[in-house]
Amino acid sequence: MPAQPTMQPLHWKFTPETVLAHWPRQRALAALATGTADGRWGRWTVLAEPSRVVTAMTAEDALRVIDAASTDGATWIAALSYELGSAFEPRAYPRHRAPADGWPMATLACCEARLLYDHESQTWQMSEQAAGLAAEIHDRVQRGERDDCRAAITRLEPDITRAEFESMVARAVKLIHAGDMFQANITQRFSAHWQGSPRAILRAAMHAGRPRYGAYLETKTHALVSMSPELFVEIDRVAGRAITRPIKGTRAFHEDPRELLASSKDAAELHMIVDLMRNDLGRIALPGGVRVTASRKVESHETVHHCVAEIEAILRPNTSVVEMLRATFPPGSITGAPKVRAMQVIDELEPVARGPYCGTVGLISPTAVTLNVAIRTIALHHTDANSGTLRYSAGCGIVAESQPRHEYEESLHKCAVLLRTAHALTASVGAQDS
Incomplete structure (x- = not known):
């Protein structure tokens, strides 16, 4: 993340977890949070009090809102739904579905009052507009005034049966063998109910998942908790440079990551996506300005191992x-x-629109853009003030060698971080009640 303008040192010894736990309940919250302290790719946490939140329900309105936000000199945290792509390539969305549960195409929070934590140096900075917020949080920590909000999540249930998911995978493999495409990412959605505070879910998720590219946005009707391990794009707007780090290939954390690295199937998945994303970046790059700086390596996260490339x-x-x-x-x-073509197949096979899942959440500022791939992401829809529906999706890259039963099991591995979050919430309630 390039240097942020108008930031001042803040002489705190608090961790981001402490600050979140003492965040005033009456103040709005938006966050970009990393739990890895992993140098270059897990360095920064941003905690902000949005002054306003803008939503757009159509793709066309979303583009207008994004363009205005990215040129107004302010700092924004944005969540963009997968279906926003229909503004760029309508052919890829033949069913023209809107995001489910009333999710906007775009949600942008203006975050001029923000606190920035550098995990490498363990130091804080604040914007000028955050002075009052910082003083209040400091006083709350000193007085021990935690926001002891709670939440609970019911059992996560798949929206479709195992047989239905494996049938989708088999259909995708058949299309690959027929020459329609080389790879498609096929996903399934899981649902549950939640009650309590979305912020309690955020805090449990950050502890359970320790993501590289975590994020949180809340409105009166929705909240988004992203525990993403994947960088979609990071742009230094001053230097004019962009980086993307696509992930392909997954193993459960208890498995040997060397087996993942040795897998020719998983290597082929990543190689195809590297070629695709090189081509995508080439559309906006100077001639000869795109290069692969890391072709494939293993990264380990709290619940899984992944292979990642860098362009x-x-x-x-x-x-x-x-x-x-x-x-x-x-x-x-x-x-x-x-x-x-892959997106057309996704639109044909998947029974519901993806919404915020597989979209992106991140920072848009005058000097930088940092956006994740919104996987490992909890979408909360309010049905009343303190409860509602939870959606969580997971999927796999399907290639010619894919076996439906293995892809189903891989999708379950990617739910582990949500199950850990639910367990952490239960443990937290037990500790508070004891």
């Missing part, structure tokens, strides 16, 4: 955020290749 691009001068999205969104790692 860098030198952008054409004055490339806008909307132009970047037009060239690259939705992320190639959660679509497939060729991209448009």
Whole structure:
């Protein structure tokens, strides 16, 4: 994350977890949170009090809102739904479905009052507008005034049966063998009910998942808790450079990551997506300005191992955020290749629109853009003030060698972080009641 303008040192010894636990309940909250302290890719946490939140329900309105936010000189935390891609490539969404549960195409929170934590140096900074917020949090910590909000999540249930998911995978494999495409990312949705406070779910999720690219946004009707391990794009808007780090290939954390690295199937999955994303970035890069800086390596997370690549691009001068999205969104790692055909197959096979899942959440500022791939993401819809519906989706990259039963099991591995979150909530309630 390039340097943020108008930031001042804040002489705290608090952790981000402590600050979240003492965040005043009456103050709005938006966050970009990492739990890894992993140098280059897990360095920064941003905690902010949005001054306003803007939503857009159509793709066309979303583009107008994004363009305005990315050029107004303010700092925003944005969540963009997968279906926003229909503004760029309508052919990829033949059913023209809107996000489920009334999710907007775009939600953007203006975050001029923000606190920035550097996990590497263990130091805080604050914007000028955050002085009052910082003073209140400091006083609450000193007095021990925690926000002891609670939450509970019911048992997570798949929306479709195992047989139905495996049938979708088998259909995708058949299309690959027929030459329709090389790869498609096929997903299934799980549902539960929640009650209590979305912020309690956020705190439990950050503890359970320790994501590289975690995020949180709340409105009166929805809240989004993302525990993503994957970087969609990071742009230094001053230097005109972009980086993407696609993930392909997964093993449960208890399995040997060397087996993942040795898998030719998983290597092929990632290679296809690297080629796709090189092509996407090439649309906005200077001639010869795209290069692969890491072709494949293993990264370990709290519940899984992944393989990741890294691609860098030198952008054409004055490339806008909307132009970047037009060239690259939705992320190639959660679509497939060729991209448009894979997305058409996704639209045909998956029974519900993806909404915020497989979209992106992240930072848009005058100097930087940092957006995740919104996987491992909890979507909360309020049916009343303190309860509602929870959605969580997971899927797999399908290639010619894919076996439906193995892909189903991989999708369950990707639910482990949510199960750990639910367990952490239960343990927290037990501790508070004891």
